[in-house]
Amino acid sequence: MSPDEFRRHGHAVVEWIARYYERLETFPVLSPAQPGEIRSGLPAHPPEQGEGFDAVLADLDAKILPGVTHWQHPSFFAYFPANASGPAILGDLLASGLGVQGMLWATSPAATELETLTLDWLAELLDLPARFRSDGPGGGVIQHTASDATLVALLAALHRASGGTTEHRGVRTGQYTVYTSHQTHSSVEKACRIAGLGAEALRKIETDEATLAARPDHLARLIEADRAYGATPALVVASVGTTGTGAVDPVAEFARISHDAGAWLHVDAAWAGVASVAPEFRWLNDGLELADSYATNPHKWLLTNFDCDAFYVADRAPLLGALSILPEYLRNAATESGAVIDYRDWHVPLGRRFRALKLWAVLRYYGAEGLRAHVRTHVALAQEFAALVEADERFEIVAPHPLALVTFRLREGDEATLALMHRVNASGRAYLTHTTVNGRAALRLAIGAPSTELRHVEQIWELLSS
Amino acid sequence: MSPDEFRRHGHAVVEWIARYYERLETFPVLSPAQPGEIRSGLPAHPPEQGEGFDAVLADLDAKILPGVTHWQHPSFFAYFPANASGPAILGDLLASGLGVQGMLWATSPAATELETLTLDWLAELLDLPARFRSDGPGGGVIQHTASDATLVALLAALHRASGGTTEHRGVRTGQYTVYTSHQTHSSVEKACRIAGLGAEALRKIETDEATLAARPDHLARLIEADRAYGATPALVVASVGTTGTGAVDPVAEFARISHDAGAWLHVDAAWAGVASVAPEFRWLNDGLELADSYATNPHKWLLTNFDCDAFYVADRAPLLGALSILPEYLRNAATESGAVIDYRDWHVPLGRRFRALKLWAVLRYYGAEGLRAHVRTHVALAQEFAALVEADERFEIVAPHPLALVTFRLREGDEATLALMHRVNASGRAYLTHTTVNGRAALRLAIGAPSTELRHVEQIWELLSS
Numbered sequence A, B: 001m002s003p004d005e006f007r008r009h010g011h012a013v014v015e016w017i018a019r020y021y022e023r024l025e026t027f028p029v030l031s032p033a034q035p036g037e038i039r040s041g042l043p044a045h046p047p048e049q050g051e052g053f054d055a056v057l058a059d060l061d062a063k064i065l066p067g068v069t070h071w072q073h074p075s076f077f078a079y080f081p082a083n084a085s086g087p088a089i090l091g092d093l094l095a096s097g098l099g100v101q102g103m104l105w106a107t108s109p110a111a112t113e114l115e116t117l118t119l120d121w122l123a124e125l126l127d128l129p130a131r132f133r134s135d136g137p138g139g140g141v142i143q144h145t146a147s148d149a150t151l152v153a154l155l156a157a158l159h160r161a162s163g164g165t166t167e168h169r170g171v172r173t174g175q176y177t178v179y180t181s182h183q184t185h186s187s188v189e190k191a192c193r194i195a196g197l198g199a200e201a202l203r204k205i206e207t208d209e210a211t212l213a214a215r216p217d218h219l220a221r222l223i224e225a226d227r228a229y230g231a232t233p234a235l236v237v238a239s240v241g242t243t244g245t246g247a248v249d250p251v252a253e254f255a256r257i258s259h260d261a262g263a264w265l266h267v268d269a270a271w272a273g274v275a276s277v278a279p280e281f282r283w284l285n286d287g288l289e290l291a292d293s294y295a296t297n298p299h300k301w302l303l304t305n306f307d308c309d310a311f312y313v314a315d316r317a318p319l320l321g322a323l324s325i326l327p328e329y330l331r332n333a334a335t336e337s338g339a340v341i342d343y344r345d346w347h348v349p350l351g352r353r354f355r356a357l358k359l360w361a362v363l364r365y366y367g368a369e370g371l372r373a374h375v376r377t378h379v380a381l382a383q384e385f386a387a388l389v390e391a392d393e394r395f396e397i398v399a400p401h402p403l404a405l406v407t408f409r410l411r412e413g414d415e416a417t418l419a420l421m422h423r424v425n426a427s428g429r430a431y432l433t434h435t436t437v438n439g440r441a442a443l444r445l446a447i448g449a450p451s452t453e454l455r456h457v458e459q460i461w462e463l464l465s466s
Helices: A003-022 A053-067 A086-098 A109-125 A146-161 A187-194 A216-228 A251-261 A273-277 A279-285 A317-323 A333-337 A356-390 A414-427 A454-465 B003-022 B053-067 B086-098 B109-125 B146-161 B187-194 B216-228 B251-261 B273-277 B279-285 B317-323 B333-337 B356-390 B414-426 B454-465
Strands: A139-143 A176-181 A202-205 A232-239 A264-268 A293-296 A309-313 A395-397 A405-410 A433-437 A440-446 B139-143 B176-181 B202-205 B232-239 B264-268 B293-296 B309-313 B395-397 B405-410 B433-437 B440-446
Touching: A003 A053, A003 B003, A003 B086, A053 B086, A053 B109, A053 B356, A086 A356, A086 B003, A086 B053, A086 B086, A109 A139, A109 A309, A109 A356, A109 B053, A139 A146, A146 A176, A146 A187, A146 A232, A146 A264, A146 A293, A146 A309, A146 A317, A146 B187, A176 A187, A176 A216, A187 A202, A187 B146, A187 B317, A202 A216, A216 A232, A216 A251, A232 A251, A251 A264, A273 A279, A273 A293, A273 A356, A317 B187, A356 A395, A356 A405, A356 A454, A356 B053, A405 A414, A405 A433, A414 A433, A414 A440, A414 A454, B003 B053, B086 B356, B109 B139, B109 B309, B109 B356, B139 B146, B146 B176, B146 B187, B146 B232, B146 B264, B146 B293, B146 B309, B146 B317, B176 B187, B176 B216, B187 B202, B202 B216, B216 B232, B216 B251, B232 B251, B251 B264, B273 B279, B273 B293, B273 B356, B356 B395, B356 B405, B356 B454, B405 B414, B405 B433, B414 B433, B414 B440, B414 B454
Parallel strands: A176 A202, A176 A232, A232 A264, A264 A293, B176 B202, B176 B232, B232 B264, B264 B293
Antiparallel strands: A139 A309, A293 A309, A395 A405, A405 A440, A433 A440, B139 B309, B293 B309, B395 B405, B405 B440, B433 B440
């Protein structure tokens, strides 16, 4: 495609996206497509001759959109948000256009240096402890997702716990143990499986019935029991904003217990962490100055489109010890000088996109003020919704809701609660998902789309309560 | 950013990218930036108030581009290409604009179904064995990189070799072994480390001095020795196009040996695999009908910008066995019906971009004809270059070069060879990298930028030979 053709089709795509946002509310939030329906509307075989790009755009409207669940729709309240914004979309477009690959500093110095700088900026905006900035032994890197962050935290933890032997000799069944809240994301179990520990290495910490936060006394007991059997506690994962209910584990107490046991403390704040851009939510950072690593996802709730997980370590040496390999074809003077960061050693993949561009564009376009306003708006809307739920005696709120997630149910029971969810979702006018709290079904309303306004919150309440 | 602002800035970014490609040859290929130089030109702290997007674009030119090594430059001959194209860039832009997250079929059915379809299309275009298509027990998925593909192949292999126990109980030091050519990409060692086997589980197969392909007789001997010690051979990785020299391992013989030993055969054709879009390169697929998994990267040499690795399995059950976890908050009717694919179970991350859009756009825009022409052009240029090298007695070619990579050196020796590379790269007029072949330094000329023409090849030869 020549630059001139790119201009023509590029302008058409920009117009398509602008129009998409203008007509977003006309689509059902949840796609009504049945399994196989989208595929069956498309040709079974690839074309022999090339087609114009116009044909791709036409099919996008006619054949793809009916199968899209609209994550940017203002009435998308499911899961956690994956919010996009203009500057992020355009920053990512610039990364695609440049098409550079930042596996090493040497393969495009700006890709590495802008990433290091931007993650330092983000640490400052969130008021993270100084140990996570890149001017000391620590620093930040963009991972694809929080699952990847948890995995590499585990690998660094195993390196440290083993005195630098696991990357050579591997792990031994039953030797290393991992701890996390039973409310925690499945990513911790997945990391245990991937890293060769197996799911049986994972201990699930009991939670407090009211706060749903993991209990430090139970963590301490679990660790004590494992050590008595000769196991080595390698990693504790504290959640700041669990997936189910947004519960916040007591990080400072976890840190003390982890430190005493010689375990690595990783704090997974995938969704909630970015809220600390506003000073009134800085309690989310309590205890973080004692953590070994920390992850939060600008791609969830900070206007930076997927994928962009910000992962920080207090000491990069164990991470590099676990992952660094230098074959001949990657040797270069800059790497050997030790003066640069080579991000390929900070994660699973070798190659990497210039993803810092989109985060940089977001931080500059909105500034600290704009980001604070963004988070505050969603928290305020969630509190409005919670007040509506509280005022209706048929419903009950089942978890604390200091941020933009409200977890609630019908007092009538699980069946009625889930039936209500299905009815609302089938209407196409809003979309929310469920979880289990203390053994009973509950609905989750997560507010995060940039275009969500009070009227959308009132509308879903009308759907839920009528 | 409102839709109208998005229009304005979006058109500016499209224009910026078109202009970037128009002036690409005016930039030095390899950035001359020194460590820290790019960062020091940017503000140390994030802005308090938002800035306009125009400021981002202005800084891109003034402050970022000097630190960019231009992977799309027609004289970029380093590493392997990571080639971009208009339809891929725009397909990816549409994915960013839609901002959907395809972790489950249910979270956006079209994202999953288009991916399955597009990978079936690609399998057809490359004439891959039917077992890798999704209408049987196998199928394809987009991974970030070939490193990710190797890792999940290892996890599936461990699941199968252990009778489905590793994901529960983990691995045991020394129990499982992995085999690959000593010419192979560092990703195999990295996967062994990540999966808890440790680098010591990896056996490096000796290569033939002339072809640089791994020797089946040595693989068989290594496996026999390990089995005699009670180890379980879990995974063999055959390379179709090694990173160093593009060597092609004898896949059919590897498959026979792997099968006899009960080991999983993964074929890593990250760079070379896509060449089989042209019938004359279908020998690259020899033996594939016996492999358990296969990976090739459209983001290297098939015009689809990073990241897009196409990973195929003949049987998806071991992969799902290794990676599938279903927490309550992800339960849904479609998943429970068993009628759909949930790609979150096929890789490390949970969340995922709608990356099929860019591959779909590329396959449609170019068609089979266009893709064949693309690959053929690069192979022909590489053969022109090889002829120039061969005709100059100061140089020698050190590896077979049936595709678009030529590996060569100065007969004078390593020092002269590496000095020559540094001189050419420092000129800014071309960029190539090195490797080691049979213990001696060699230079690699990899042709893959869509805009590379004969004059660029002639120019780097002039730089090398004058």
